[in-house]
Amino acid sequence: MSKRFSYLSHLECSVCQQRYDADQLQTISPCCSRPLLARYDLAALAQDVQRDEISTREASMWRYHELLPVREAGHIYSLGEGMTPLLSAPRLAPEGIEAPARVLIKDEGQNPTGSFKARGMAAAVSRATELGAQGLVTPTAGNAGAAMAAYAARANRPSYVTAPQDAPPTCLAQTRLYGAEVELTPGLISDAGQIANNVARQRGWFNVATLREPYRIEGKKTMGLELAEQLDWRLPEAIIYPAGGGTGIVGMWKAFQELRELGWLNDNRLPRLILVQAEGCAPLVQAFHAGKTEAEPWPAQEAHTRAAGLRVPSAIGDRLILQAVRESEGTALSVSDETMLQTARYAARREGMLISFEAAAALAAYHILLRQQYLKPNDEVVVYFTGSGLPDIQSYV
Ligand SMILES: *Cc1c(COP(=O)(O)O)cnc(C)c1O
Numbered sequence: 001m002s003k004r005f006s007y008l009s010h011l012e013c014s015v016c017q018q019r020y021d022a023d024q025l026q027t028i029s030p031c032c033s034r035p036l037l038a039r040y041d042l043a044a045l046a047q048d049v050q051r052d053e054i055s056t057r058e059a060s061m062w063r064y065h066e067l068l069p070v071r072e073a074g075h076i077y078s079l080g081e082g083m084t085p086l087l088s089a090p091r092l093a094p095e096g097i098e099a100p101a102r103v104l105i106k107d108e109g110q111n112p113t114g115s116f117k118a119r120g121m122a123a124a125v126s127r128a129t130e131l132g133a134q135g136l137v138t139p140t141a142g143n144a145g146a147a148m149a150a151y152a153a154r155a156n157r158p159s160y161v162t163a164p165q166d167a168p169p170t171c172l173a174q175t176r177l178y179g180a181e182v183e184l185t186p187g188l189i190s191d192a193g194q195i196a197n198n199v200a201r202q203r204g205w206f207n208v209a210t211l212r213e214p215y216r217i218e219g220k221k222t223m224g225l226e227l228a229e230q231l232d233w234r235l236p237e238a239i240i241y242p243a244g245g246g247t248g249i250v251g252m253w254k255a256f257q258e259l260r261e262l263g264w265l266n267d268n269r270l271p272r273l274i275l276v277q278a279e280g281c282a283p284l285v286q287a288f289h290a291g292k293t294e295a296e297p298w299p300a301q302e303a304h305t306r307a308a309g310l311r312v313p314s315a316i317g318d319r320l321i322l323q324a325v326r327e328s329e330g331t332a333l334s335v336s337d338e339t340m341l342q343t344a345r346y347a348a349r350r351e352g353m354l355i356s357f358e359a360a361a362a363l364a365a366y367h368i369l370l371r372q373q374y375l376k377p378n379d380e381v382v383v384y385f386t387g388s389g390l391p392d393i394q395s396y397v
Pocket residue numbers: 115116117143144210242243244245246247248249309310356358359386387388
């Protein structure tokens with residue numbers, strides 16, 4: 001058989017592994033009401049494609065098109081997302097560390113819409129449009145709505161975004177500018193989720209809410225694929241990632257499994273995943289330390305943090321997230337808003353990097369884990385700077 005553009009084979013329920021058709025628009029699994037995961041024909045792919053061919057391709061996440069769900073090149077709506085730099089940044093270690101720290105930054109703020117959300121939405125909007133979606137809907141804490149609106153504009157589809165009324169004004173302005181209809185709710189992201197469901201049903205548009213459709217995570221998976229490629233097909237000792245809905249963590253873990261199954265890794269050791277949340281909203285951290293397989297929702301009226309992307313009181317992917325962190329022998333911790341603020345200033349001053357509150361949480365976690373000697377300066381650690389600090393700049397100065 002000739003080479004395929006995508007080796008997507010089917011969708012699978014993340015709880016009971018029931019199979020579903022990948023070539024129809026799907027939401028959560030009808031069997032367990034949990035996320036569906038995309039599965040690929042990895043055996044055929046390993047036969048057809050040489051790993052080293054990847055590095056000759058265009059510098060965007062679509063260089064991994066065989067491991068992405070879009071069936072035809074002409075159905076991709078791209079703004080050049082992905083292939084963000086992996087930067088060495090020893091001066092981001094705390095002051096007073098003797099040995100040069102082996103800390104690397106994956107700078108997701110350089111994505112088209114200012115955060116890694118561009119990856120997920122490029123994949124989800126392209127695939128939904130390929131499968132016939134006439135319009136797109138999403139609830140958002142801020143960045144996801146902006147990213148969806150951008151790709152919907154690119155795909156020439158109308159879009160609707162609903163957000164908590166205290167979502168970052170810059171993200172909302174960006175979303176409106178791309179042409180989306182924006183509706184605010186006095187509640188949290190979970191309330192916005194309900195509204196998005198209703199609007200999608202009424203209008204017959206497709207809802208791309210986190211893990212309620214199977215393809216945003218596929219786009220986010222490319223953060224893990226690129227990391228392996230940029231490290232010459234091996235992985236670091238630890239990854240630090242700020243988690244809200246958790247698709248970044250789940251997506252990267254899925255990437256590593258797929259790379260291992262393809263035989264593309266020179267060394268099969270996988271990194272420890274370190275999950276970071278805000279002290280004011282840390283349901284996953286709490287569940288991790290309580291040894292639970294699912295997270296209790298964080299009480300809505302108590303969910304406070306300026307890291308909008310982390311203000312997620314309950315994540316539908318909780319089982320997958322906790323499972324990934326445990327399988328990786330990683331850990332979870334939370335950081336205060338005040339520490340995020342100080343750490344964002346530190347990153348700007350020390351290495352010229354302008355980072356969001358969420359990204360600052362990840363860097364702060366690195367400092368804490370060095371102090372606790374959970375990590376050593378010579379451990380190779382990759383910190384994900386998930387978003388640019390430009391929208392938050394008024395809070396920093
Ligand atoms: C959404 C978001 C997060 C949280 O990511 P998840 O993959 O949903 O856990 C972190 N940082 C930024 C900047 C975000 O926009």
